[in-house]
Amino acid sequence: MANSAILCVDDESVVLRSLRDQISKYFGDQHTCEIAESVEEAWEVIDELKEDDVEILLIISDWLMPGTKGDEFLIELHQKFPEIVTVLLSGQADQSAVERIHQNMQLHAYISKPWNEEDLMGVIQAGLSTFQE
Template identity: 55%
Template structure:
C-alpha cells in the first residue's frame, strides 16, 4: 500500500524546505512529502496524486501567494476533496479570508509565520486524529 501524502504550498522555496525538514524529522517515512510553489501547481499535483491513487491527508498552505490566495485554493480543494486536513500558515492573511476558509473549506487551523515547529506538528496531529 502506498504512503499517504502531506502537501506544502508556499511561494518561498526556503519555507517549503523548512517545512519538509520539520515534517520528515517528526513523521519520518510514514508520509510522502510533496511541495508546490503556487496554488495552481498544487492543484496539478493533487490531481496527479489522486490519479496515482495516493491519498493526501494534510495540506499546509501559505495565504499570500501570486495568482490564487490560500483561502481560495483551499476552498477549491475542499469542494473536490473534503476530507483533506487544511492548514493555513501565514504572516499576513486578513481576518475575512481566514473566516472564509474556516466556513467554506473547513480550515483546521491558521498558524502565524514565523511558526513554532511543535505547534505545527501538534496541529497536523490533531487534524489527522479528526479524520482517522
C-alpha cells in the same frame, strides 16, 4: 513511497524546504511530504498523487501567493476533496480571509508565520488523527 501524503503550498522556497524538513523528521516514516510553489503547481501535484493512488491527508497552504490566494485555493480544494484536512499558514492573512475560509469550509487550523515547530507538528498530528478514528 508512502501511500499517504502531506502537501505544503507556499511561494517561498525557503519556507517549503523548512516545512518539508520538519514534516519529514516527524512523519517521514508514515507519510510522504510533497511541496508546491504555487496553487497551479499544487493542483498538478494533487492530480499526480491521485493518479498514483496516494491519499492526500493534509494540506498546509500559505495565504499570500501570486495568482490565487491561499483562502481561495483551500475553499476550492474543500469543494472537491472535503476529506482533506487543511491548515492555513501565513504571516499576512487578513481576518476577512480567515473568516471566509471558516464560513466556506472546515479549516483545521490557522498558524502565523514564523511558526513554532512543535506547535505546527502538534497541529498536523491532530489533523492526521481524524483519519485514525
